[in-house]
Amino acid sequence: MHSSRHITGRFLPLLAALAVAASADCAAQSLFREQELPNPGNTPSPVFPVPTERQMQWFETEFYGFSHYGPNTFVGTEWGNDRPSDPTEFAPATLPDCQQWADAMAAAGMRGAVIISKHHDGFCLWPTGSTEFNVLHGAGVSKEVNILKQFADACRANGMKFGVYVSPWDASSPLYATDAYVTDVLLKQITEICTGYGPMFEIWFDGAMGGGGYYGGSELQNRTIDKTVYYDWENVADSIHKMQPGCVVWGREFRWCGNEDGFSGRTCWANFNSKEVFIEQQNNTGVEDGLLFIPSESDVRTTSKWFWTAEEKAKTPEQLFKIYLETIGRNSTLIMNCAPDDKGKMPDNVVESLKGLGKLLDERLAKDFAAGRHATADKVRTPGDFGADNVTDGCKDTYWTTNDGDTSGSVTIDLKRRRGIHYVMLQEYIRLGQRVRAFDIETSIDGRDWQPFAEGTTIGYKRIMAKDDNTDSYGEATEARYVRVNIRDSHTCPLLHTISIY
């Protein structure tokens, strides 16, 4: 046994150091006063990052159209950067029938649409003051085309939201790849777009970063830029929001989903980091510990190309429905391209497919068996209004949740009688952050014996689960009176605002 003197001798420096540190920490704690934040409703605290109001409005739009129409429609190419700029390539014989486009999209269930105003070739489909390469110098009835006005009017006639695509890469501009391009051309175009055609819900900036083009000259040359810094998106977005406070900006407030085939990741976080937007490798799944709320948007073509060509076949309604399940049904929005032809009309095959999709959505995802039904939960947050019935009350602002620190819980819905179930749809209350990491769904006929229906990882804004998460076909229905959703893992308490059963 050591003598006390020996202990003191050995440990005095350590004790002294600890005392100094403790003293410093005590002094530090007294520097500031503790603050309390009243929470009379016992509302769960946010799990960051959280969406802004305009991001929520955008997410709730869910499904919208995309229309590629321009000189490429008449030449039969997709990019058009490798031809000298000739405005007479845009040669409509009749005005584009934007109302027909919007009607076809509305028939599919789309709630908005985004129009191409300028693609990589640089041709502007409205009478802009930023360049001569615009509709005022095209052929046919080009001078009468102002695609922004015509399409915005058509959308609004159908109660649809309106958005615009502008290609940052401009193969016609002599200024491209210089500083002046961003201020004197691109921002000028954005300003005209944002101030001339009413409210917009989305502005889309293609991720292409330059390449071959004529750039106003007579020879093909290559100009590339560093897309992470060249366009100065932070300040361009600030300018956009001053003109259009309700408009989400591509790359800052939503991200590309990583493919053009129409599927989001089965695991898909809305969380992301700004540098990942340009690296693109995590786009399909998101980044769970990402600092920013930059959710996914899936872009897909109803045919095989962005611009129309005569030989194009349209995807079938079943194929489009599968894409719907694998995008909107996986925490992503869906922008679906429907390219008009050189007569300014949406081709019949595309119109029919869109109509067919709308019919399938009505048949398969409109009648919610769970609406108004009684729900119970094994855990409910108290005090406060967070009971299980909130998931079937038809209100997106009420939700079921558990107490802080409870990272799991189950909600059971009694459908009152046996139903043939194809899909179970879950929605988190993501205004307070995306949380769920793992869940599974079970069904029962008698409320005692349970069978597995499906399991998944993330939910987010919306997750639609088919039996075994198999979206290949509509398949056979699962007979059940009871459906139970088990949240297995979550960042603190999970929040579900809606469970729908179809």
Place this chain on the structure above:
Amino acid sequence: MKMKRFIYAAVAALAFAAGATAQDYECSFEAGDYKAVSTFDTWADSPFRTGQLTGQAKVIDNPHRDDINGTGRVLAFHRSQWGSHLYGARVDLATPLPFADTPRYLHVMIHKPARGKAALVILGKRSAWAGQSPETVQLVSPSLNEVEGGKWCDAVFMVRGNVNAEMHSFVVATDTERNPATQGSYTAFIDNLFLNDDPTPRNVSEPYKVAFDTNATVADGTTPFNSAAFSSPDGEGGELKLSASQQAAYQYIDQCPLATAKPGDRVTLDIRGGGADFACDIYADWDNDGVFAAGTDGELVATTPSLVPDSAGAGCTMSFAVPESIKPGNYRLRLKAANALSSRPDPSDPTGVDTAAGGRIIDCLANVHAAKVKVGFVARMCEVTSTDGGLAPAEAEWGKDLVFNLRMDGDYRLTGLEVKHGHNLTGPQHTNGNQQWSVDVIDVTEDGRLTIPARMVDGDVSVTILFTNK
């Protein structure tokens, strides 16, 4: 699947690079090179923006003066639990700084109670836009390194932007906790902001130290053993060969991991002696903190209890288990080898050998992986599917070829596949000198059935389809 054994000769120790220092900005809260301090939250509904609460930050005498940070004044920040994950201390610059379009690094000394990452928010504006608010968010950047708790630690943030934009304020969020309301408030201290071109944290000792000059050599003709071959349930791993003519006392073999295993697997090391007695201790840095923890509760994972008699050259077999809880990643292993001529160094000390008597230290890597790895594609102007025509594969079996189908759209031509593979693909490429991922480009110009070779399925895989228009 048995992976082919590969053999590595000794290589020189990895030198941890020290970067150049082109200082553009420095603030130590003493010289008055800041205009004001306050707090800022990017969250629009923050009680610190709505006025419900008032942020607290002030410059005070340094309460934690030590060898790492002996400055007189520091910025104290009340990290309230009611702010968001990006609520931080705000320093308004005396003069706006222009952005550079190449990476620069802001170093910030932080002293906070618990370890974790930090974040930097830069507020500013476009230089020429007079009407624009200087509080426009220009950048949100997570720290490149974790900040240790309970001591001064240099957090490093990459800073880059358009050259026509300028920085007006730095906001240092001292943690990025997703649910801060449940974590409690604390006081953090911030000091010595320093903008330069060097990503290396200041005041960080070199990782994986040895207790001798890393350039030391051993005498000719001595080597504790001839070879050490790794194996595991994955199959054969790498083989380390030592030659009596290779004189470096310290070597770091980093071309690729010598050991591969899943969490819970047992890794075996088959050592072939050189005809003399030898001893070997093996360490593993399972928490990837750059230090092999010493002592009886340290990171020693296997040891020969005494000198292994090896006059017949039979060698011995050693093994260790990879903890079940380990996350996928490349982890540093250390073999500390002594021969009969040296006194046996203490196995609980991972840094010392008797180099004068032929002792050596060899560092290498262990690839700890899941049975299945995540696969992602960046696919524009093409369609990627599985070989049966279904959705593109989202996972693959580790260590096996990844095969998929690719069809380019009509107007585009495939030029190659850029494959990023390994671990923590969104994080830094090196952690304490341990390479976590690599990027390879496969030249391929024909659509159809394509293969990512098994050696690139050594962790998660991200494939970017490279193309040009026809």
